[in-house]
Amino acid sequence: MAEASLAPCKRINDGDDLNFFLASTAYRDIKIWLLQLNRALFPTKDESGSISVCTLDSPPSFSPVITSLNALVGDFEKLIAEAPPHTGPRRFGNVAFREWYRLAEEQADTLLEKYLGSSLKGHANDLTVLAELKAYLLGGFGSALRLDYGTGHELSFLAFLACLSKINAFAPGEERAIVVGVVQP
Numbered sequence: 001m002a003e004a005s006l007a008p009c010k011r012i013n014d015g016d017d018l019n020f021f022l023a024s025t026a027y028r029d030i031k032i033w034l035l036q037l038n039r040a041l042f043p044t045k046d047e048s049g050s051i052s053v054c055t056l057d058s059p060p061s062f063s064p065v066i067t068s069l070n071a072l073v074g075d076f077e078k079l080i081a082e083a084p085p086h087t088g089p090r091r092f093g094n095v096a097f098r099e100w101y102r103l104a105e106e107q108a109d110t111l112l113e114k115y116l117g118s119s120l121k122g123h124a125n126d127l128t129v130l131a132e133l134k135a136y137l138l139g140g141f142g143s144a145l146r147l148d149y150g151t152g153h154e155l156s157f158l159a160f161l162a163c164l165s166k167i168n169a170f171a172p173g174e175e176r177a178i179v180v181g182v183v184q185p
Contacts, residue, residue: 006133030155033162037183040175059180065169066181068115073182075111076141093147101144105146108134119169129167136160 012018021027036080043053054060062070083100112133113120120129142149161178164170170178 008132019085030159030162031167033165034158037161037175037179041179054176054180055182056184060177062177063171063174063180065116065119065164065171066174066177069182070113070185074117075107075115078092078103079107090148093142093149095147097147101138102143104141105138108138112137116164117171119164121165133160133163136163 012021025124039056043051045051060180073138082103084097085094086096112130116133120133122145136156140160142153161182
């Protein structure tokens with residue numbers, strides 16, 4: 001009997017859940033991905049002994065996927081015009097973020113398909129891949145409920161990039177361009 005597909009949702013809610021995650025393959029894979037991104041920024045020495053250093057003033061060339069990710073984030077940024085920040089007093093985050101997040105959630109499927117559609121083709125269940133990418137991407141923007149942003153949201157964006165890596169959206173050795181072209185800006 002085939003197992004039903006579960007919709008992506010938050011699964012780390014307490015200490016036991018965290019312990020389960022820390023012992024999982026997902027945690028191992030995300031940690032390896034983070035280390036790969038980190039290692040890509042180390043200086044390298046070529047066969048002639050010349051040392052290559054990663055600097056922001058001379059970024060690597062960007063592949064179509066990196067360019068598409070920047071355009072994707074740019075389209076989410078443009079939604080700010082439709083849900084501008086409120087100017088009134090506030091104790092915590094800006095409540096306009098809830099409207100922005102609603103717009104982002106409504107448009108996420110279309111934008112992911114527009115910018116990453118070619119990377120999604122050929123997977124056993126494109127809709128499941130799209131749903132998981134969407135959950136991690138939106139989670140990377142923060143919480144519309146609590147109006148906060150923290151390390152868990154950063155982890156969500158890292159998981160989004162890791163998922164793209166898992167489906168071979170990035171070319172081998174493209175980690176430096178991912179950090180400089182997607183994470184750093």
